[in-house]
Amino acid sequence: MKKIAVFSVVIVMLCISASKVSAQTQYSTFDLWLYGNEKIQIGKYQIQFADLSSKETYAFVVVYKDGKFLSNNWLELNKPLEAETLKITFIEGFQRPILVARFKIETSGFKKETLIQLPTFSFEISNIENNVTIFYFHKNNESFFKRVNLREPIFIGGYRIEPINISEESVFIHAIKSLVVFDGEMRRGTIVNLSEYQLKILDALANESKVGFGICRENFVIKHLYLSKNDLVDFKLYKIKVTGEPFIGVVETKLPIKVFVFNASKLSIPVFPELGIIKKVNRSIVEVDDSVTVTVTFKNFGPIPAKNVRVFEIMPPNFVLTTGKTYWDGNLDVNQSVTYRYSLTALKVGDYELPPTRAIFSDEKGQYETSSGSITGYVKKKELLPSLAKWFRDIFKKIAELFSR
Numbered sequence: 519m520k521k522i523a524v525f526s527v528v529i530v531m532l533c534i535s536a537s538k539v540s541a542q543t544q545y546s547t548f549d550l551w552l553y554g555n556e557k558i559q560i561g562k563y564q565i566q567f568a569d570l571s572s573k574e575t576y577a578f579v580v581v582y583k584d585g586k587f588l589s590n591n592w593l594e595l596n597k598p599l600e601a602e603t604l605k606i607t608f609i610e611g612f613q614r615p616i617l618v619a620r621f622k623i624e625t626s627g628f629k630k631e632t633l634i635q636l637p638t639f640s641f642e643i644s645n646i647e648n649n650v651t652i653f654y655f656h657k658n659n660e661s662f663f664k665r666v667n668l669r670e671p672i673f674i675g676g677y678r679i680e681p682i683n684i685s686e687e688s689v690f691i692h693a694i695k696s697l698v699v700f701d702g703e704m705r706r707g708t709i710v711n712l713s714e715y716q717l718k719i720l721d722a723l724a725n726e727s728k729v730g731f732g733i734c735r736e737n738f739v740i741k742h743l744y745l746s747k748n749d750l751v752d753f754k755l756y757k758i759k760v761t762g763e764p765f766i767g768v769v770e771t772k773l774p775i776k777v778f779v780f781n782a783s784k785l786s787i788p789v790f791p792e793l794g795i796i797k798k799v800n801r802s803i804v805e806v807d808d809s810v811t812v813t814v815t816f817k818n819f820g821p822i823p824a825k826n827v828r829v830f831e832i833m834p835p836n837f838v839l840t841t842g843k844t845y846w847d848g849n850l851d852v853n854q855s856v857t858y859r860y861s862l863t864a865l866k867v868g869d870y871e872l873p874p875t876r877a878i879f880s881d882e883k884g885q886y887e888t889s890s891g892s893i894t895g896y897v898k899k900k901e902l903l904p905s906l907a908k909w910f911r912d913i914f915k916k917i918a919e920l921f922s923r
Contacts, residue, residue, distance in 0.1 A: 544683065545624045549609075549694040550636065554617030559635035560625055563588075563604055567619050570611045577608040577619045598624075627688030636693070638675035643689060651681045651689045673698070676781075699756065699781050703774035710779055712756050715740065717779065720891030729760065729775055732891055735819050738794025742874060742889040755781050790881055791824035793817070793850070795890040797875050802895035809840050809861045814875050814890070816846075817855035824850040824879040829858075832873040836866040836897070850879070864897040 548560065552567040559565075564582040571577075571592070580590040581601045593599050593608040600606075603626050611619030628634070632643045639657035646652075649668040655661065657675055666672055671680040676695060683690040700710045700717075710717040714735060721730040723744055733741040733753055743751055743758075750759045762776030793816055800811040814831075818824045831844035842860025850856070864870070874889035 544627065544690060546627060546691045548623040551618055551620050551695055556637060558637065559633060560623065561628060561632050565606065565623065570613050570617060570619060574611050574613060577611050579606060627690045629688055636675065636677060646684060646687065646689055649684055651684060700777060700779040704777045705774050717758065730891065735794055738796050738817055739890045740792050740794045740819065740888065742891065789821055790883065790886065791818055791822055791879055792820035793824055793877050793879055793888050794819055795875050795877060795888065797890040797893060799893055803898065804864050805898055805900040806864055806867060807900055809863045811859060811861050812872065813857065813859050815855060815857040816877060818850040818852055821852060822881060823852060825881060827877065827879040829875060829877045831875055834870060834872050836870065837862040837864060867897050867899050870895055870897055
């Protein structure tokens with residue numbers, strides 16, 4: 519009897535312990551960054567990040583319920599605020615160069631038809647089955663259903679979402695801003711979004727087995743990077759690494775190259791001028807002795823002026839400068855842009871490449887440089903007489919006009 523009693527006590531204690539562990543996991547967690555005045559919705563609650571204190575130790579948060587004001591509070595670092603079924607913790611924040619803060623939000627489980635609106639997408643709990651949740655996602659004007667098993671993470675809109683507990687009526691979710699922005703194959707034309715920037719393939723250096731990547735903003739090339747396999751570079755929040763073997767076919771035949779982009783998740787971004795360049799030609803195919811017009815536009819996207827700016831061209835072989843100038847010197851204020859044009863005359867038949875336009879500029883902290891993408895084209899032999907086909911077309915046109923009279 520004593521053994522049975524002891525065994526029963528052990529079973530009861532294990533059950534109590536298990537229930538405590540289970541109770542500890544009965545909440546949903548969101549770990550995310552919010553920009554100033556950005557609002558999210560979790561069920562019937564809306565949470566808006568409004569401001570930071572001067573020393574970045576307090577964040578001002580406004581909470582709404584069913585669209586009506588519920589409360590507003592200054593949250594101290596790492597000290598949770600409870601508002602009904604919500605627990606909100608301010609983890610870190612930065613005022614410059616952008617107002618942004620990181621929060622951990624804990625709440626209860628979600629029933630069917632609950633709406634969750636995050637900064638980059640939204641989703642509803644469409645159905646809850648045995649260890650399976652059916653989500654209905656809305657992103658970029660697209661909507662789709664996704665069946666997700668218990669403890670099966672999915673990645674969407676920069677977030678990692680995982681159902682951690684599924685009961686008969688509720689699902690408990692962990693959602694965290696994913697650190698992996700992109701892990702896959704890029705081709706010519708593929709665009710990887712990096713907040714307000716875009717990562718694109720511009721060109722390649724065949725002899726050096728390097729691919730030219732452009733970090734762009736509004737189609738201006740902010741940074742031009744030539745990367746080989748395993749090269750790792752930093753850009754603001756991001757680390758960009760080429761994990762596949764580069765080759766010229768990436769540009770010429772649109773073959774893929776594997777690229778990995780990682781979000782370092784630290785927002786202490788250095789402040790410096792950001793010069794972006796667009797280089798265009800009026801036509802890529804010309805005849806010998808004909809000219810091609812090159813238009814170069816550059817703009818300072820940075821939060822501070824760019825000083826001692828020098829933008830200049832490297833003249834290609836088998837061309838001669840006809841009109842215009844191929845450089846610019848001066849200072850660029852924030853959001854200021856400048857355009858210059860020049861014409862080149864082609865001297866020889868064959869493929870050509872106009873080298874990237876380069877820019878050197880500075881601020882109080884140091885000197886920087888960037889460049890546009892290169893431009894390729896073809897110079898063909900000058901046609902001294904009209905082609906035979908064109909001659910026949912003109913004859914038939916005149917005959918048709920005679921018969922129509």
